[in-house]
Amino acid sequence: MMTAARPGHSSHPALVLPVLGLVGVIGTLMQTMVLPLLPQMPGIFGVSPSAASWIATSTMLVGAIGAPLFGWLGDRFGLRGMIVLAMALLAVGSLLAAVSDRLWLMLLGRVLQGFAVGTIGLSMALLRQIWGPERLPMAVGFMSGTIGIGASLGVPLAGVIVEIGSWRTIFWIVGVLAGLTAALIMVFVPGAKPLSRKRFDFIGALGLGLVLMLLMLPLTMLADGSLSMMHGALLMGAGFVILSLWALFEVRLPQPFVDIRLFRLPVIAGSQFVAVMLGFSFITNFMGTITVTQMPVGPDAGLGLSVLGTGLVHLPASLVSIITPTLAGMLLRVRGARVAVLVGLGAAALSCVGRMIFLTDPVMVAIAGMFSSGALNFAFAALPVALMMAAPIDQQGSVNGVNLLCRQVGSSSGSVICGVLIASLIDFNGISGAGAFHAMFGLSLICSLAALAVVARSFPKV
Template sequence: MTPIARQRPTGGVVAVLITCGILASMMQTLVLPLLGELPYIFDTTPSDASWIVTSTLLAGAVSTPVLGRLADQYGKKRMLLIALLFLILGSVVCALATALIPMIVGRTLQGFATGIVVLGISLLHDVLPARKVAAGIALMSASLGVGGAIGLPIAAALAEYTDWRTLFWSVGVASVVVGALIVFLVDAPATRRAAVPFDYLGVLGLTIILLSVLLAISKGGEWGWTSVTTLGLVVLAIVVTPIWCWLELRTRSPLVNLRVAARGTVLLTNLASILVGFALYAQSLVIPQLMQLPVGTGYGHGQSMLQMALWVAPSGIVMMLAAPFAARLTATRGAKTTLVSGAVIIALGYAAATQVSGSLWGLTIAMWISSIGTGFAFGAMPTLILDAVPASEKAAANGLNALMRSLGMTASAAVIGAVLAHLTTEFGGRLIPTEAGFIAGLVIGSGAALFAALVAGAIQGPAEGVVAVDART
């Protein structure tokens, strides 16, 4: 079992890890302002250019649980620095790219850094004193939202007023600085584990399953849901999954400990994570489009990409501000209560958005409400996982939880995208989603959040979690 040696808390340790998480999460929105220009920049088709986004998603999905397992075996700080190195290398490759393939390679390398937030959460659990753990985890979790929200206006401004390569040079330089700070400020406990072979077969099996499922979901609409390629990927995942599970159950040190993952708290928290991820991404697909559509549609608000980004950005700050309140609720009532509350608040924010979609301020405030709920949910889920698994499984289990959230977001992109593509009208010579389509997307997101609250409510355990007990010591 890994010894946990808590160091004297410093604001610098928390701040540098949060900054690291923000940089990693910015990868989700870094290229969004460039989506319309990428086919022209690299002289390719929009379909091929979409791999610049898809490659990051796929790399992150595969690498996050792998980094978690490696962190449990070889040290969380070490793997955090390695993940940061991927981010730096990916940023440099993208900044220098003059063709599509190098750009995809760079974005794939950046995707390998997706697990930074997960590693940061597990590391904070080790290095902070018990009374500060819940607050630290909540703030680190909120960095996911902050990076995505503030990354959009920064990327839009840099893309509009400077060369697009500045985006990647800036991230690369910032990552080097943060990496140096981690080396000197973060004093992680030593990791002592018996030498066991790494589960390469587990990595191969999980990679096949995830790539098959994620490609089928994210590209099914483009390839055709009944096409040979899409159905073939689904069949491949169905065939490989039971074989992979059988191997994982018989491996001495599996990539994913299925026995731990099947425990009630872990299983239900992961299911809730899928639903929360689904709900979260629904808003990201609907509200920015509503803000940017022309006023002449009768329901659009005519905002530019930069203007829309500035309306959206404060939601990330709101999520960060909600983190201390989420930690306090966890300390007094338990992480289960915080997760249920967060899911209900997300649903309320979506419900509010359906009623005020005609107002920019109304949509913005509705996003703030949902962001508060997201901050509560994101802070609670890692706490529930970390308190339910042995020390030797913490990073790996947390990585699996992050993967579940990503699967939910990918499924949301497919479902909400299909709804918006089905409910369309012609405007200015092109098809755009109708107002009814946007409202339907918000209602679906609200339903997913309420379902997440029901699932979280089924988690068994005392009213106060382990963190709450520790907080009084």
């Protein structure tokens, strides 16, 4: 049975949630703002497109490994300290990327930035400790929604910043904001006494890192064509074998790095599955919008817009992402997590139909993207509440870290599949049909419906 931690105290309690919300937005912005720049990076650094793709891949891999690691460290040594450390690494990494003139220096900066991925899970776990369960739904709903806010704002902000400055300006801005945010956390956010006294499971952590490398690295390399399908399948097969051995090892330990026994709880297992499906749907809709806006105009699909134009089309999705976490929090307090997640997933499924239809009109593309983004962010905001209410209080950080990892796995899988569909069905130098978008948004529809079924079956009625 869970027991609440003793609440922390702040001289400015009204600023705690906005400061932690800023952490979530900045941590997500650093992932998405670089995406519109990727086509320019081979020319900037004089490397191949495959080599330049590591600018995005390195951050994603480190984030997937770092989220559960920082979650465990937060449970053991203090959640606030790990948030500050992650923000400091993000600031240093951003500054290195801003001054980089070689690819290796850019990659070093992006690796350091990747540790900020876990800050949202750490922030939600900290709120659970310092505020207790009664204020959790609204606060955690808002924090989880910052993932969508940061992801949606990244593209339009990058377009505007590049127009008035340069690609380096993006990293300077993120670096300064990260440093200021670290300072704000130390001043306004109270700490909480660590509740875990577990010894560090080095073999478990190392094994999880190896599994993630073997599963996610082939996905990213398949997406850019730098790995054959056969070699990718072999690596991923080895990853699944090691994953099975790792799970057997972890379940036998009294103090494991990831407590596999918690997955016996339907809510926790279901939440992780839903996170994978949401991650897949989110990246599919995100890449679908960028692709349809930048591809040449055609009778069935294509808008032929610039990076700035892409940002403007994406702007309604960014704005609705700011509103939906609050709406989700209101429904969470009245009807609970199960109903809130079901509403978000149901709306996401319906929006996929509109996304498959509207592919030639910028206004309708923007509206369809807005509804899709709003629905997914609504579900994103509500999901962690169900997870955290079921997890032990001394494992909040690690459980949230695994949930973020599941989102990354879903996003990586979606990125690969979308990349294959785009490469095989879309000609950026000519006119293309709508087949790629029907496939992408159709898969997103399937993911939403699958998650809907799991939530209906595994989440308790309140």
